[in-house]
Each structure stands twice: as structure tokens, then as C-alpha cells.
Amino acid sequence: MRLQEFWSRLDGQFGPMRAQSVARDHVFSDLGGRTALDAIEAGLPVRKVWLAVCEAFDVPAKDR
Numbered sequence: 001m002r003l004q005e006f007w008s009r010l011d012g013q014f015g016p017m018r019a020q021s022v023a024r025d026h027v028f029s030d031l032g033g034r035t036a037l038d039a040i041e042a043g044l045p046v047r048k049v050w051l052a053v054c055e056a057f058d059v060p061a062k063d064r
Contacts, residue, residue: 001045001046001047001050002046003040003046005046006040006046006049006050007019009050009063010022010023010036010050010053012063013057013059013063014057022036022053022057023035023036023037023053024036024037026056028052028053028056030051030052030055030056031044031048031049031052036049036052036053039052050064051064
């Protein structure tokens with residue numbers, strides 16, 4: 001998954017304003033206690049970050 005696709009899916013799932021908040025403010029235990037942005041900056045695969053967001057926010061399987 002590319003970073004652009006991550007942001008597109010995040011915006012589609014949460015809307016542009018909330019997507020920014022989810023990525024910047026929510027701390028994910030699946031990402032080692034990091035936010036999505038921190039995890040991406042630390043070099044974690046974008047797909048792994050997306051799946052952590054999906055798990056935490058119960059995104060339907062069809063949208064993952």
C-alpha cells in the first residue's frame with residue numbers, strides 16, 4: 001500500500017477532518033503505542049498502519 005492510498009482510504013472512511021485527527025492523535029497499541037503518523041515516520045509498513053486503524057475503529061472487512 002502506498003502512502004497516498006492510505007490517506008485516500010482514511011479520508012474515505014472518516015472524512016478529511018477526522019482522518020487527520022485519527023492519524024495524528026490516536027495512539028494504537030498495535031503500533032507499539034504510536035500514532036499512525038509516528039508509526040509511518042518510524043518506517044512501519046503503511047499497510048500495517050492501515051490495518052491497525054481498521055482494527056481499532058472496526059472498519060468493515062470490505063473496506064480494508
